[in-house]
Structure formats: C-alpha cells, structure tokens
Amino acid sequence: MARISLDCPNPLPGIPQSVLSVPMENKYKCQQCLQVLRKPVQAQCGHRFCVHCFKLLTSCGPKPCEACRQEEIYEEPFSILNSNEAQHEDRCEFERMPCEACQTSILRTEKERHDERECEARTLNCKYCKTTFNFKEIKAHDEICLKFPLQCKDCGKKKIPREKFTEHSKLCAKSKSACPFSDVGCKYVTDSGKLGDHEHGSTMEHLRLLLPMVLSMSRTRAEAPGQGEWQEDSGLGLYRAPEEGAATETGAAASMQSVDVEKKANQEKIENLSNKVRQLERTVSMRDLQLSETEQLLRELQFCTYDGIFVWKVSDFARRRQDAVAGRTPAMFSPAFYSSKYGYKMCLRLYLNGDGTGRGTHLSLFFVVMRGKCDALLKWPFSQKVTLMLLDQNNREHIIDAFRPDVTSTSFQRPISEMNIASGCPLFCPLAKLAGKSPYLRDDTIFIKAIVDLTGL
Structure with a gap:
C-alpha cells in the first residue's frame, strides 16, 4: 500500500462506487464510508480506510474498530484503531535504506549485521594490535602489523609476534646454522642446538682443513727475504742487502709477524x-620455553x-584484584573446557575490578x-544456553546469571581466530558482596561455575 501521510491537506472521503463499470472487490472499500478507498491507510487491526475517514474515527484518540466488531473478530488489543499507525513506516523493519558508509541499499533489519560484518567501508580494530583501520586495508595492515602472528619454519612454533x-x-x-669452520671449507649446516655435537665429533676433520692454511702461513714466513739475499729495487737494479743492521730489522719484523699471527689465532x-x-644460552632459553609450554x-x-x-x-584473590585495580592485569582467562570430547571449545574471562558499566563496582x-x-563438524552459530554462577561456599545462595546467545552476534559465529569476542555479564556480582566475611570469598579464594546446556547437541 502506498505511503500516505495522515497530515495531507484537505482530505476527502471515498470515491463513489458509481464511477466503476465492474463490481469492486471488498478489499478496495473503505470500512467507514463504504466507498472506493481514497488515499488509503491501514489500521492496526488490518482494515482499510480513507485517510479522511480514519482521521475522523481517531480524532479523539485510539478506539475499537467497528468493522472488527461486525465481523466478530474483535480482540484486544489487536483491533484498536491507532492514529500513530502511519508512523510505522518511519521505522518499518523491511524498509530499504542506504548504508551511510558504503551507500549499499539494505533492509533496516539487516543494518546491524551489514555494519558489523558485510560493509566494505566499515572500520574495525586489528585483533592483534587493536589499531583502527578501514576493512579494505586489512590485508595491507597484516603485512606490517608488529603483533601479527608468524610461524617459525625451523621449529614450527606458531603465533610469534612479528616484532619478536x-x-x-x-x-x-x-634454526639452521653453518659450522664455525665454514671459512676454511667445512660445508656442514645443522640445527643451532646441534652445532656443539658436530664440533666435538669433527675435530680431526677441522684440523685437516686448518692444516693447509697453517702450512701456507709457515711457507710465507720462510720465503720472506733473509740476510744477504738479492733484492730488486725498482730503478736501481740489484743490490746486496746489508748484513748487520738489516739482519736486526728482519728479525724484529719476523718477531712482530709471529706476534700478530698468535694474536689472530687467540x-x-x-x-x-x-x-x-x-x-648454549640459546639452547637453555629454548629448553626453558619448552618446559613452560x-x-x-x-x-x-x-x-x-x-x-x-x-x-x-x-x-590468591586479594593480590589478583589489586593487579586488576592497578591496571596491571585487568582480565584473566580460565583454562579451556568442552561440550564434549569433539565438541565446542570454550573458556571464561573474569574482570576482578569490573569492565564497562561494571568497572569499579562489580565483578564482570x-x-x-x-x-x-x-x-x-559442529553446528554454527553457537546457540546453547549458558549459565554462570558464583558459588556460595556455604552452599546456600549462589549468584546465578544465564543467557541464550544472540545468534546474529559475531561472538557466537564459528571462530576465525584463537577466540571470539567475549559475551556475558558486566554487572555479574557487586564487589560489596565479597567484602567482610563473605560466603563467596573464603581463604582468599572464589569458585566460579559455568554450565552449558547440551540439549539438542
């Protein structure tokens, strides 16, 4: 039905049926004046009226629809004539509207999903370094992001930030390293951690490689001009070297050369x-890292x-909360748990000083x-009911909150990174309930329980 404003100037009642040459279907008849609809509007109950008739009927506020009464389908509150009915068009969920960022035409109901997941011009935060940028620039950003995870081809370790x-x-x-004796001809290349074994087991081979260099150096020293030998002096022909002063200088030069060779060897x-x-330090560091993992x-x-x-x-609740208040460790993650051996993988995220609307006042x-x-192999989006509990250690009154996932949210789609965006309860428990002799905090310890409803899996 065409969009007609109730504020149109000088409205008239319906068009007389006498202008028609064929019988009129009932759906084109105004339920008030019983004539052909002129500038039709549809009431909340579904009946159609001329805009003039509708304004007369609702001039004193919402009232029951007489047509519903006559058809004996009157049922509160669905058969009430509402003067605000036309305003529905301003917020109709099936209205097409342009995206403000990319100008694509979309349904109003799809706007949130489009803005969040589909818009080519949307801005988002890098999941690694949290930098804000345009969606189209994501590939270029990944090439320079200092926090982007890389994999070592040598050891296979994943998720190493580019900056490290x-x-x-x-x-x-x-990592592959060449033998320290590669300069003298050793071709051996192996893992950095195994070079020590190679050096220990290849001592004789390395000595054989060094031998020609040592002999060459000895030969060079032996062939150096000695006492009384003929030497060529450009432009002056041949002359006999002095026998006394020259011998002293030659001996000193040879001694200096020997000292230089010894220094170089040392x-x-x-x-x-x-x-x-x-x-060895690298090996120890890697062993410590492997042990930690x-x-x-x-x-x-x-x-x-x-x-x-x-x-x-x-x-260790008190220390952990102090770290959260100081901003050193605002959040902590629980170990992972599963819906079944081959099922969904999940964890909890806890803010001991609150997050968002709960910051400083609640556990989030x-x-x-x-x-x-x-x-x-699993069904997506994740749609199982989740119950979160802070356990009363006297087993009397647990603090409980539960929710069903919003299946349109990215938090419950199939993960494309290590974990999705967290979803839950910023105002889960007032911090005041953990003060004094609280049944929820005993021996500096709290217990949190999560229950995932497995119905339908």
Whole structure:
C-alpha cells in the first residue's frame, strides 16, 4: 500500500462506487464510508480506510474498530484503531535504506549485521594490535602489523609476534646454522642446538682443513727475504742487502709477524668460545620455553572437562584484584573446557575490578567461544544456553546469571581466530558482596561455575 501521510491537506472521503463499470472487490472499500478507498491507510487491526475517514474515527484518540466488531473478530488489543499507525513506516523493519558508509541499499533489519560484518567501508580494530583501520586495508595492515602472528619454519612454533620474530630466529634451537669452520671449507649446516655435537665429533676433520692454511702461513714466513739475499729495487737494479743492521730489522719484523699471527689465532679461539657460549644460552632459553609450554599444557589438561560443566577455582584473590585495580592485569582467562570430547571449545574471562558499566563496582564475567579442532563438524552459530554462577561456599545462595546467545552476534559465529569476542555479564556480582566475611570469598579464594546446556547437541 502506498505511503500516505495522515497530515495531507484537505482530505476527502471515498470515491463513489458509481464511477466503476465492474463490481469492486471488498478489499478496495473503505470500512467507514463504504466507498472506493481514497488515499488509503491501514489500521492496526488490518482494515482499510480513507485517510479522511480514519482521521475522523481517531480524532479523539485510539478506539475499537467497528468493522472488527461486525465481523466478530474483535480482540484486544489487536483491533484498536491507532492514529500513530502511519508512523510505522518511519521505522518499518523491511524498509530499504542506504548504508551511510558504503551507500549499499539494505533492509533496516539487516543494518546491524551489514555494519558489523558485510560493509566494505566499515572500520574495525586489528585483533592483534587493536589499531583502527578501514576493512579494505586489512590485508595491507597484516603485512606490517608488529603483533601479527608468524610461524617459525625451523621449529614450527606458531603465533610469534612479528616484532619478536627476529629475536626468536636468533634463539631458535632448530634454526639452521653453518659450522664455525665454514671459512676454511667445512660445508656442514645443522640445527643451532646441534652445532656443539658436530664440533666435538669433527675435530680431526677441522684440523685437516686448518692444516693447509697453517702450512701456507709457515711457507710465507720462510720465503720472506733473509740476510744477504738479492733484492730488486725498482730503478736501481740489484743490490746486496746489508748484513748487520738489516739482519736486526728482519728479525724484529719476523718477531712482530709471529706476534700478530698468535694474536689472530687467540682472537679466533675467543670468538669460537663466545659463539659456543651464545649457542648454549640459546639452547637453555629454548629448553626453558619448552618446559613452560609443557607446564601450561599440563595445567589445561588438569582442569579440562568434556561435559559442558566447568568449575574455576580462583585463588590468591586479594593480590589478583589489586593487579586488576592497578591496571596491571585487568582480565584473566580460565583454562579451556568442552561440550564434549569433539565438541565446542570454550573458556571464561573474569574482570576482578569490573569492565564497562561494571568497572569499579562489580565483578564482570564473560563467556568466550574458542577455536577448536573439530569446529568443521559442529553446528554454527553457537546457540546453547549458558549459565554462570558464583558459588556460595556455604552452599546456600549462589549468584546465578544465564543467557541464550544472540545468534546474529559475531561472538557466537564459528571462530576465525584463537577466540571470539567475549559475551556475558558486566554487572555479574557487586564487589560489596565479597567484602567482610563473605560466603563467596573464603581463604582468599572464589569458585566460579559455568554450565552449558547440551540439549539438542
């Protein structure tokens, strides 16, 4: 039906049916004047009126529709004539409208999704360095982002920030390095951490490579002009070298050359030893890193569950909250848990000094969908009900909040990075409830429980 404003000037009642040469269908008849609709409007109940008739009917405010009464379908509140009905058009969800950024025509109902996920001109934050930029520039930004994760081709380690990749390459135990004796002909190349084994097992080979250089240096010294030998002096012909003063000078020069050779050899030894020390330091650093990663994996396996139910013990509460207040560690993540062995991977994010509207007054607790190994087999978007609880350690009155995911939000789509944007409860628990002798905080420890409804999986 065409858009007609109720404020049109000098409205007239319906057009007489006598102007028609064929019978008129009932849907074209005004329910008030019973004539052909002139500038029709549709009431909230669905009946059609001329704009003139509709204004007369609703001049004293909303009132029941007489046509509904006559058809015996009168039912509050759906058969009320509403003078504000025409205003629906200004906010109709199925109206097409241009995107302010890219000018693409979209339905009003799709605006939020378009702005968030589809608009080519939208701005977004880099998920690695949080820099704001235009969507079209994402590939160019990834090429220079200092926080962009890279993978070491030598050791296979992933998620190394670009700004730390050079340092990692120097310390990587599996990076390829040439033998320190490559200058004298050794072609051996191996992992940096294994060079020591090669040097220890190839001593004889390295000595054989050094032997020609040592003999060449000895030969050079032996062939140096000696006492009484003939020497060529350009422009003056041949002459016999002086036998006394020259001999002294020659001996001094030879002595100096010997000292230089010895210094050079000692310098090479020092450099070789320094290289070995640096290699040992790199090896120790890599072992420490591997040990740390192994300990982290063991901690995750220790707390991991596969039934959608997870209890998170947060100890050392006072210190952790102090770190949150000071801004050193505003948020902390729980270990991961799963809906089943091959199901959704999830975790919790906790702000001990609140986040957003809860900053400084509440504990803020959020639910995070993570990227799992079996995501390709799961149903997306994630739509399971989530219940979050702060447990009363007297087991009397737990603090509980629950929500069903908004399936249009990016928080519950299939993850394309390590984890989606967190979603949950900024005002989960007032901090006042943790003061004094709180049943929720005992022995400097709180317990948080998450329950994922597995119905339908």
